[in-house]
Amino acid sequence: MPRNLHLFKLALLHSSLAKENSQGFKESNERLEYLGDAILGAVVADYLFRRFPYKNEGFMTEIRSRLVSREALDKLCRKMGLDKLVEYDAKRKTASSFKSIYGDAMEAFVGAVYLDRGFEFCQQFIIKEILQNHIDVEAVIETDTNYKSKIIEWSQKNNKLVRFETLEEKAGGSNKQFKVQVMINDKVISQGAGYSKKHAEQDAARRACEELEID
Amino acid sequence: MPRNLHLFKLALLHSSLAKENSQGFKESNERLEYLGDAILGAVVADYLFRRFPYKNEGFMTEIRSRLVSREALDKLCRKMGLDKLVEYDAKRKTASSFKSIYGDAMEAFVGAVYLDRGFEFCQQFIIKEILQNHIDVEAVIETDTNYKSKIIEWSQKNNKLVRFETLEEKAGGSNKQFKVQVMINDKVISQGAGYSKKHAEQDAARRACEELEID
Numbered sequence: 044m045p046r047n048l049h050l051f052k053l054a055l056l057h058s059s060l061a062k063e064n065s066q067g068f069k070e071s072n073e074r075l076e077y078l079g080d081a082i083l084g085a086v087v088a089d090y091l092f093r094r095f096p097y098k099n100e101g102f103m104t105e106i107r108s109r110l111v112s113r114e115a116l117d118k119l120c121r122k123m124g125l126d127k128l129v130e131y132d133a134k135r136k137t138a139s140s141f142k143s144i145y146g147d148a149m150e151a152f153v154g155a156v157y158l159d160r161g162f163e164f165c166q167q168f169i170i171k172e173i174l175q176n177h178i179d180v181e182a183v184i185e186t187d188t189n190y191k192s193k194i195i196e197w198s199q200k201n202n203k204l205v206r207f208e209t210l211e212e213k214a215g216g217s218n219k220q221f222k223v224q225v226m227i228n229d230k231v232i233s234q235g236a237g238y239s240k241k242h243a244e245q246d247a248a249r250r251a252c253e254e255l256e257i258d
Numbered sequence: 259m260p261r262n263l264h265l266f267k268l269a270l271l272h273s274s275l276a277k278e279n280s281q282g283f284k285e286s287n288e289r290l291e292y293l294g295d296a297i298l299g300a301v302v303a304d305y306l307f308r309r310f311p312y313k314n315e316g317f318m319t320e321i322r323s324r325l326v327s328r329e330a331l332d333k334l335c336r337k338m339g340l341d342k343l344v345e346y347d348a349k350r351k352t353a354s355s356f357k358s359i360y361g362d363a364m365e366a367f368v369g370a371v372y373l374d375r376g377f378e379f380c381q382q383f384i385i386k387e388i389l390q391n392h393i394d395v396e397a398v399i400e401t402d403t404n405y406k407s408k409i410i411e412w413s414q415k416n417n418k419l420v421r422f423e424t425l426e427e428k429a430g431g432s433n434k435q436f437k438v439q440v441m442i443n444d445k446v447i448s449q450g451a452g453y454s455k456k457h458a459e460q461d462a463a464r465r466a467c468e469e470l471e472i473d
Contacts, residue, residue: 068312077315081303088296089372097283100292157304162377210446224446231425231439234449 047159050075054151057131057144072151079154082162083111086169094180101220101238108236108246109183110174113253116146122177125152142256190248194225197257203227207244210234225251262374265290269366272346272359287366294369297377298326301384309395316435316453323451323461324398325389328468331361337392340367357471405463409440412472418442422459425449440466 045051054075056062061071087110091103109115120126129148131141157165174180191207198205206229210222221243224234233254235247251257260266269290271277276286302325306318324330335341344363346356372380389395406422413420421444425437436458439449448469450462466472 066312073315074307074318077318078303078307081300085296085300088293092289092293097281100288103289103292162381166377208446231423 045155045159047155050155050159051152054079054155055125055128055130055148057129057141057148059132059135059141060130072148075151075154075158076147077154078157079150079152080111082157082165083150083153083169086166087111087174089166090170090174099238101242104220105237105242105246106180106184109186109249110178110180112249113143113146115178115183116149117143119173119177120145120149120152123149123172125149188249190245190252193257194248194251194255197252197255198227204229207247209240209243223247227251227255260370260374262370265370265374266367269294269370270340270343270345270363272344272356272363274347274350274356275345287363290366290369290373291362292369293372294365294367295326297372297380298365298368298384301381302326302389304381305385305389314453316457319435320452320457320461321395321399324401324464325393325395327464328358328361329464330393330398331364332358334388334392335360335364335367338364338387340364403464405460405467408472409463409466409470412467412470413442419444422462424455424458438462442466442470 053070054072056071058069058071058073061069061073064070084107087107088103091098091106095103120129125148126145129144131144135141153165153169156168160168195205197203204227206226208224208226210224220236220238221240222234222236223240223243223246225232225247233247233250235243235245235250237243237246268285269287271286273284273286273288276284276288279285299322302322303318306313306321310318335344340363341360344359346359350356368380368384371383375383410420412418419442421441423439423441425439435451435453436455437449437451438455438458438461440447440462448462448465450458450460450465452458452461
């Protein structure tokens, strides 16, 4: 049972219904989302670090990015039934801040669990409830969705010019890190990183698919 | 006293001297750096969340980004005297992976403290040793270095074409998030984010100064 119910109510309060508190500060789940995002990042980093003792940081960065992607957190929020509890102003539902309303609420919820019960409880919550019950980590690792093909198909169908641009190659000792951005009609849509150019392209393409809501 | 000395030795081992372990995996501080980066991010997020109860997530994101910037971590590593303990292959010191050798070691050191003693100990270590003893958080918040002017001056002196490009404006409810990238001769050098276009430009310019080693 939560000790501080107020935190959990706040975690499910979208910014479209932000309420001014006694200090004149508009309260919604945005601050908790910021905190939850950081805690989730740390817990998943630790989880992957222990689970894959002989994988490099490029691999861990990439898998973490997939595990906590907007799409993954959105799905998770629905699976856990939290989506039905999110409060928002339905009249403003076309605004861009609604794009990730459930994923953001999921992060804010993690922030609330952390504040309510501390790091170790929150870590167990994330590992048991999220990484073991609701996400198939192996499947995420082995997933081979070709997001690059997806976005190229989409751009052909919609008569847009798509371009993948390599931003940097950070040559580490044994490890390299690549960064790629997806441009559509010369506008930057997304960026991605990975331990090979191919992986960075896939990461950037996945984010572009999310951004453009391509299924 | 550390419980697991091996971890701390590893945290100070640059990838230029990576050693193959019994599993054929080349060990250096890169995995610990990945973990430490995530833990540091979470601890600083929590610290700013509690310290500034009426500031929005844009403010916290920006201050955190400055507190844990490559430049800040590099300075910190030297202040704590850890730089003298970092082991690297001096013959390869021109490689790009050496650019952030001390900041990376600092992050890896945090990762080692976390694995050795757990989250709460590591959190106290970061707050007491880093945020209270070695970094002046107030000064970081109030710092008004004009990085944009710096980079413009530099580009004029070096006959380069500098351009600031706005990538996206994520309009949240009460909060906005801006992203800006710095282009030099049409090559992307860095990106930054902030709660106003001006702040995003400063953040991107600061990262460009780091990247180009402009003092």
